[in-house]
Structures are given as C-alpha cells and as structure tokens.
Amino acid sequence: METKPIDGKAFAAGLRARIAEEVSALRASAGLTPGLAVVLVGEDPASQVYVRNKAAQTAEAGMASFEHKLAADTPEADVLALVAKLNADPAVNGILVQLPLPAQIDATKVIAAIDPAKDVDGFHVVNAGRLAVGLDALVPCTPLGCIMLLKHHLGSLAGLKAVVVGRSNIVGKPAAQLLLKEDCTVTIAHSRTRDLPGECRTADILVAAVGRPEMVRGDWIKPGATVIDVGINRVPKDDGKTRLVGDVAYAEAQGIAGLITPVPGGVGPMTIACLLQNTLTAAKRQHGIA
Numbered sequence: 001m002e003t004k005p006i007d008g009k010a011f012a013a014g015l016r017a018r019i020a021e022e023v024s025a026l027r028a029s030a031g032l033t034p035g036l037a038v039v040l041v042g043e044d045p046a047s048q049v050y051v052r053n054k055a056a057q058t059a060e061a062g063m064a065s066f067e068h069k070l071a072a073d074t075p076e077a078d079v080l081a082l083v084a085k086l087n088a089d090p091a092v093n094g095i096l097v098q099l100p101l102p103a104q105i106d107a108t109k110v111i112a113a114i115d116p117a118k119d120v121d122g123f124h125v126v127n128a129g130r131l132a133v134g135l136d137a138l139v140p141c142t143p144l145g146c147i148m149l150l151k152h153h154l155g156s157l158a159g160l161k162a163v164v165v166g167r168s169n170i171v172g173k174p175a176a177q178l179l180l181k182e183d184c185t186v187t188i189a190h191s192r193t194r195d196l197p198g199e200c201r202t203a204d205i206l207v208a209a210v211g212r213p214e215m216v217r218g219d220w221i222k223p224g225a226t227v228i229d230v231g232i233n234r235v236p237k238d239d240g241k242t243r244l245v246g247d248v249a250y251a252e253a254q255g256i257a258g259l260i261t262p263v264p265g266g267v268g269p270m271t272i273a274c275l276l277q278n279t280l281t282a283a284k285r286q287h288g289i290a
C-alpha cells in the first residue's frame with residue numbers, strides 16, 4: 001500500500017490566503033481590522049519561535065498583532081492585570097497567553113481570566129463546555145486544524161472509527177469532541193489504556209497527541225488508516241544538532257498507513273492558520289457579523 005503524506009504546510013498557506021481575503025473584505029465592509037494579542041512570559045526559545053511566526057503570519061493576513069513580552073519572574077498578578085486590560089481593549093479581538101507559563105503563575109487562573117469571547121485558544125472552560133454541548137465555541141487551534149485536514153482528504157468522517165491517543169485539554173479531549181461532532185465512533189486512549197497497540201489497530205483515523213517521540217509504531221497502524229501526528233518533539237542527532245520528530249514512527253508507517261501527516265509540515269502549520277481563523281471568527285462575533 002502506498003502511503004501518501006498530508007501536506008499541512010500547503011493547506012495552511014491556502015487557508016491563510018482565504019483568511020486574508022476575508023479580512024480585507026471585512027475592513028472594506030465594516031471598517032474592522034481583527035487584532036490578536038499574544039502574551040509571552042519568559043524566554044523559552046521554542047516559545048519565542050512560535051510567537052515570532054504567529055506575529056509575522058498575523059500581519060501577513062492583514063490583522064493587527066500586539067506582542068507582550070514579560071520577564072520570566074513576572075508575578076501572577078501582573079499577568080492577570082494585563083489580561084484584564086486586553087479584555088477591555090476594543091482593538092484586541094483575540095488573546096493568546098503562550099503556555100507553558102513559569103512556575104509562579106497558575107495557568108488555570110490566567111485562562112479563566114480571559115474573556116471567553118476573546119479566547120482564541122479555546123482553552124477557557126466556557127469554550128470547552130460550549131464545544132461539549134454543541135454550541136458555537138472557539139475551538140482549540142491544533143485539533144481544529146486536524147479536523148480540517150481530515151475533512152479535506154477524506155470528505156465525510158461519518159461512521160469512521162477514530163482513536164485519539166492522549167487526553168490533554170488542549171489537544172486530545174477537544175480532538176475527540178470534534179471527531180464525535182463529525183459522527184465518528186471515538187475512543188480516547190492514554191497511558192493507562194490496556195493493549196494500546198491493539199486499540200490503535202482498530203482505528204480508521206489515528207490521532208497521536210502524547211508528546212513522546214515516535215511512540216506509535218508501524219504495527220500499531222491498521223493498513224490504509226489515516227494517521228494524524230500532533231507530536232512536535234525535538235530529539236538529538238548524531239552530529240550534536242537536533243531534529244523534529246512526531247509521536248509516530250514515520251518511516252515504519254510507510255507502506256501501512258494510507259495517509260499520514262509529516263512532522264514538520266503537517267499539523268504544526270495548521271495550528272497557526274487556525275489561530276488566525278479563530279481571531280477572525282472572534283472579531284466577527286464580537287461585532288455581530290455572521
């Protein structure tokens with residue numbers, strides 16, 4: 001069986017172009033420029049790369065980008081005060097506080113402080129709850145990107161068996177909710193699942209979101225299955241440099257999976273494109289448009 005890569009990079013570029021068109025139409029019709037505020041606490045080099053990419057792609061889409069870089073030892077109260085200021089700022093339609101946060105800051109408290117209407121990460125309990133009960137919600141960007149890729153390549157997902165490996169609030173749980181909404185039969189597997197390989201082998205759609213390099217092996221994949229690899233793990237190479245690998249042993253999946261997202265170039269670029277999509281959605285909803 002030939003295994004085809006899913007080109008998330010190309011799909012994300014197309015999505016960003018469609019978003020840019022909609023942003024320019026919105027400016028023409030309503031005089032509105034969607035604005036995204038990103039809050040980065042500390043100097044984590046990987047986080048800084050994401051924040052830089054986000055800022056550049058936000059500007060490219062014709063949106064306003066507001067960056068707030070705070071020192072690693074910033075007290076929690078200062079972060080909460082900044083969130084309150086951004087909640088009240090009409091130029092800010094979306095707020096993203098980059099995770100993980102330094103130890104002195106309670107991420108749950110910070111997320112709870114974000115206006116759910118501006119919560120473009122979809123991490124606030126109001127958005128998680130709205131997704132769970134089937135109301136309009138801001139949906140976490142990474143799972144949203146996964147679903148877009150799946151629907152683009154498979155069409156209807158109805159009746160397919162989906163196994164999500166990983167139960168995080170930012171990927172696993174919302175991914176399962178979205179697959180259920182698409183009428184999949186959904187299993188959430190995790191570290192305590194009995195016979196994890198056997199469970200994975202039942203999947204028509206296998207979503208790996210555990211953050212462990214190449215944990216999902218080739219013989220865990222049902223022949224012809226669609227594999228969505230959410231993992232972005234930096235591992236050392238022989239020459240002392242590092243390379244990115246996913247949660248799936250990509251080479252082993254060749255000849256078994258039908259479709260698979262590579263790392264990099266699969267789910268990652270979709271995350272940022274969906275952040276822009278959510279910012280546009282939030283701006284429109286805040287102004288009663290669509």
Ligand SMILES: Nc1nc(=O)c2c([nH]1)NC[C@@H]1CN(c3ccc(C(=O)N[C@@H](CCC(=O)O)C(=O)O)cc3)C=[N+]21
Nearest residue numbers: 050096097098099100121232264265266268269271272
């Ligand atoms: N509040 C919050 N929301 C997030 O969405 C969030 C976060 N915190 N903290 C960090 C993680 C990580 N994350 C990525 C987004 C895009 C790529 C991405 O575009 N990756 C590319 C390039 C990778 C590279 O080459 O460095 C790819 O996979 O092809 C990666 C990682 C969002 N995160």
